[in-house]
Amino acid sequence: MGGIRRNKRRQNHDKKPRDPSDWSGHKDGRGYKDILRENAKFVDFYRAQKLTDSEEELQEMVRAFQRDLPASFRITGFRSQAVAVRNIIESQFFRELAILKEQQAAESGDCPVVEPKCLTWYPDRMAWQLNLSRKDIRREEAYFKLHNFLISETDSGNISRQETVSMIPTLVLDVQSHHKVLDMCAAPGSKTAQLIEAIHSDETQIPEGLVVANDSDNSRCYLLVHQAKRLQSSNFIVTNHDATIFPKIHLTQADGSSSVMKFDRVLCDAPCSGDGTMRKNADIWPKWNGANSCNLHGIQYRVAKRGLELLAVGGKMVYSTCSLNPVEDEAVIARILSECEDTVELVDVSAEVPGLKFKPGLSQWVLADKENKFYAKFDEVPEVHHSLMRPSMFPPPVGEVEKLHLERCMRILPHQQDTGGFFVACLQKKAPCPWENKKTYETSEKNVENGKRPNADDETRTNPKKKQSRYQGFKEDPFIYLKKEDAETEFEEVKNFFEVSDVLRKEMFLTRCATSRKNLYFTSMLVRNILESNQDRLKVINTGVKAFAKCENKGSPCALRLAQEGSLMTIPFIKKRIVTPTKADLETMLLANDIDLPPKIADLSEVARNQLNALITGSIALIYEEKEDGKTSLLVELVGWKGKETLRAYVPKNERIHFLRLIGGDTSKFEKNKFDIKRGIQQNQQKSDPEVKIQEPPQSLVDTESIIQKAT
Known part of the structure; x- marks a missing residue:
């Protein structure tokens, strides 16, 4: 309450400054004291769980946990430049690392070998792991070019610096472009980015599906917004709800009736104790105890249960954690399967990640209290711990546990392929869950097929109206869509000026301000349907791609210009005001800073000059294409402004260096050591x-x- 600190700590002015020579226990003689990466309870607990086949393997796992986590990244998959970025990494940066390795070996025979490793189970060689930690890359001058590359390409959205095991859940979820996908606990958004890439597998079309990324923390939702802006998706919504009570999403049918939308895919990356991340979060070591997981089992179960309720029959849900504790993993899955009876089954998805090393799920496990005393059955638990340990946390009886096929779960241990620890399980819904109102469900599905409105009385009886909670967090601007019957002159100007394809319909555009329209944002029709049908039900943080922005009066007859933030979604659907510069033209424009005078049209190639002289002043699209064997090998789409005598590219600095790399231009102006x-x-x-x-x-x-x- 308030902002007054009443018990302010007194400063000890008599304290002597520390002797700089006393750095015992500090790494490299500087910084904070290193955390001791040892915990006997941790080792004893996982010895009792029998995660490994032998004591030697257990010690190997512990030693792996004590080492720093290697850096890993993946290349954004749905971009047309993805293959070109991969080729640059392999031919340039990895080549430099190979030469550097030879030089290091010549200087010292025991120097560590620096080798990039392709993750073979990730499609198209788009994911890589280095045997260097992020700290090594950042601190060592030998890797400064690699460090600059990773930062700039991450900012421009062309790679994601993502932990290796974190890439697995979305791969086994098998998302297609027509799927409606829910990411229940999405922040910070690395897995969400993979989901967005999956539905945009065909760049020439607007997907039928969408991704709804949800997080209960309002501030963390803006990390998801940042991910979406980098990927330029028109089929993406960020929501802010408690995942255990995520609301039903309604859709309005063509005849005005309403139906409940079910998701084809659900990702439930549940909040967890995170002991699988001890390689990068060393502060977990001294705090770890086996009882921590018992406090999280309940919320993990409720999140997973709500995910199954929102899942369509025939759909799949992946449950994952970065914890190795069976209480957070197999115990949650076993409880869900037992309560769902035969309506949900555990699916073997190991074929989706060929070559990945993992351990099958456990069928027996034990619980531990803070003193690391083990309990195999609930009957053994003292009454004082009954509030902490519940019967559902223990393994089912032997006859029942065999029917659940818990061995189909996957647990990745850090020593198997030098990663963090992780748990993944995939559930498929075969019928409505027993606790779902079967009559209401069947009636709703039948009414959707017949185009009828569901019975509102049934909805009221099964879900009584609750008191609306007070809005927490920043109050977002409204989402106001353009209407087909309205006569907005701005959009008509844009449509005629750029000859916008009918694929981008007027009703797909929205503005965030009711009084003035400075920007136009673009979404799919499904996103519009969701936003307009759930205004009082869904707390939406952000959606849409910035397609057109208001431009100052610079002599253009059109009041709006193309926005670089949405160029990948808009340029493929315009037919006029397109210029195709040469490689030298593009390099000239990208090397010109915003504060410099833009390049003169007279200094460009003859092809570019002829195209530009035929256009009046205003916004233009710049398209550069390279072909190999008659097929497009590189496609660069940028936004520019054609003045009376000059041409400027509207590209941010971090993206300029990316495009210069793609075309093989000089990047020394932006590379800083x-x-x-x-x-x-x-x-x-x-x-x-x-x-x-x-x-x-x-x-x-x-x-x-x-x-x-x-x-x-």
Whole structure:
């Protein structure tokens, strides 16, 4: 309450400053004291669970947990430039690492070998893992180019720096472009990005399906918004709800009737204790105890149960955690399967990730209290722990557990392929769950087929109206769609100026301000239906791609211009004001800063000059294409502005370097070596203080640079 801290800690002014020579226990003699990565309870607990086949393998698992997590990333799959980005990584950055490895081996025979590893179970060589941690890449000058590349390409949305095991759930979910997908606990959004890529597998069409990304934390929802903006999806909605009580989503049919929308795919990446992430979150080591998982079992079960209720019959739900504790994993799955009887089954999805090493799910496990005392049955639990440990957390009886086929679950251990720990299970819904109102469900499905409105009385009886909770978080601007019958002159101007295809219908565009229309956002018709049919039911944080933006009066007859933030979704559907520059033209435009004078049209190629001279002042689309064997090998689509005598590309700095890399242009203007900058500062300081030491670049880096220059 308030903002007054009444019991303010007193400052100890008499405390002596710490002796700099006393850095015992600190890594590399600097920074915070290293966390001791040891916990006997952790080892004893997982020895009792029999996760591994032998004591030697258990110790190997523990040693893997004690090492830093290797860096991994994946290339955004649905972009037309994805293959080109992959080729650049393999031919340029990995080649430099190979040369650097040779130089390091020449200097010291025991130097660690730096090798990128392709994740073979991920499609099309689009995912990679390095035997370097993020900290190593950031701190070592030898990898500064790789570090700059990872940062800039992540900002532009062309790669995602994602943990290896985190890529698995969406692969086994098998999402198609027509699927309606719900990500129940989505933030920070790396798995959500994979789902978006899956429904946009065909770039030439607007998908029939959509992705609804939900998170209960209002502030974390904006991480999801950031992911969506990078991927430019028109079929994406961010919502802010408690996943255990996620509301039903209604759709309005053509005849005005209403139906409940069910999802074809549900991703339930449940909140967990996270002991599988101990390689990157070392603070879990001293805090870990077996009882922590018991506190999370209930909410994990309720999230999974609600996910099954929202799932359509025939659909799939993936339940995953970054915890190895069976109480959070098999116990939740066993409880769900037991209560669902034969309406839900556990599916073997190991074929979706060929080559992935994992352990099958457990059929027997034990629970532990804070003192690490083990209990195999609920009858053994003291009454004092009955509120912590419940019967549903223990394994089902032997006769029943065999019918559940818990061995179809997958548990990834860190030593198997040098990753974090993870658990994945896939459930398929064969019929409505027993606790669902069967009569209401069948009536609703039948009415949808016949185009009739469901019985409102049944809905009221089964779901009594609750008192509406107070809105928490930032109040979002409204979503106001254009109407087909309205005579908005702005959209007609845009349609005629760019000759917009009929695929982008007027009703797909919305604005966020009722009084003035500075920007037009684009969504699919399904997204519009959901937003307009659930205004009082669904708390929407963000949706839509920025397609057109208001431009200042610069001599253009059209008040709106193309927005680079939505170029991938809009440029394929316009027919006029398209310019096809050469590689040299594109490089000239990308190297020009916003503060510099834009390139003159007279300095461009003859092809570009002729196309530009035929156009009046205003926004244009720049399309650069490379072909191999008659097929498009690279397609770059940018937004620009044609002035009277100049041409400017409306591309942010972080995207400029990306496009320059794609076309093989000079990126030195944007590549900054922070270590060189630091040396420059040290040299300036040395002039006034000769004792200041200058950190010289490692010889292996100098040799590598010279070899690369000779090769090129």
